[in-house]
Amino acid sequence: MAENFNNLPLLNEAIDESSEEVLASMLKEICQKYPSITEFVQSRLLVCEDEVARPGTSATPTSVHEGGNSSNDEGEDTTSATASRSGKLKKRYARCENCEEEFDVTGNTVTSCSYHPSESEPNYEEFLDHDEDCHGIIDSDEMREDYPEKFYFVCCDRRYNEKGCVIDWHLETDNDSGVWKRRKF
Ligand SMILES: [Zn+2]
Ligand SMILES: [Zn+2]
Structure with a gap:
């Protein structure tokens, strides 16, 4: 029995690192048994x-x-x-x-x-030196992540990273x- 507890840290680590899919199917299996x-x-x-x-x-x-x-x-x-x-x-x-x-x-x-309640839009004035052909599409999720301060919400004018x-x-x-x-x- 004691050795089961010795394994607990490793087991916890394995649980932390397992995918949601693996854990979900295991939990279903446990519930059935x-x-x-x-x-x-x-x-x-x-x-x-x-x-x-x-x-x-x-x-x-x-x-x-x-x-x-x-x-x-x-x-x-x-x-x-x-x-x-x-x-x-x-x-x-x-x-x-x-x-x-x-x-x-x-x-x-x-x-x-x-x-x-509204979508966010790029403030194109902040992208004057941005060439979409070489730098990528402006109106994209990636750009929002990288330059949140250059996007604003239409509903309130707040920046993309504001609550x-x-x-x-x-x-x-x-x-x-x-x-x-x-x-x-
Ligand atoms: Zn909510
Ligand atoms: Zn808003």
Whole structure:
């Protein structure tokens, strides 16, 4: 047994370096083999609809997911508590349609998201000595990364590297899997 623990640093390192694909398929395999782990994973990745914080609701993200609220159960309380609550289950993590960040749907608040409602455009006056034939297309993601101060958002005139001018709730996409699947790995 002791040698298993000796391997832990190396195992942690291997987990850190494994691809998302490898980890996902391993987690699915573990869930199939060990039902108790399935419950744990479910308690982390799924929530009841009524735990979702949304505009106009007063969902309480506290105390719902970390269990530990009572001591009169024999071991499997956090998970079954999630599963047996009245509402139907949904995924706990979603990608925001506005800022494109992943967020926890139980922790969403009126100030969670910051984004620009319009696209960014190059300030061509800053590119007078830029020849697209030799230096590449100006209106590109690469140029935005390299010269963020030379691009501005139409909505507010802020530079590309400045934070969003609109603060709001994260917006979950209606299509349950659409935005999620478009993610590049
Ligand atoms: Zn803006
Ligand atoms: Zn957002």
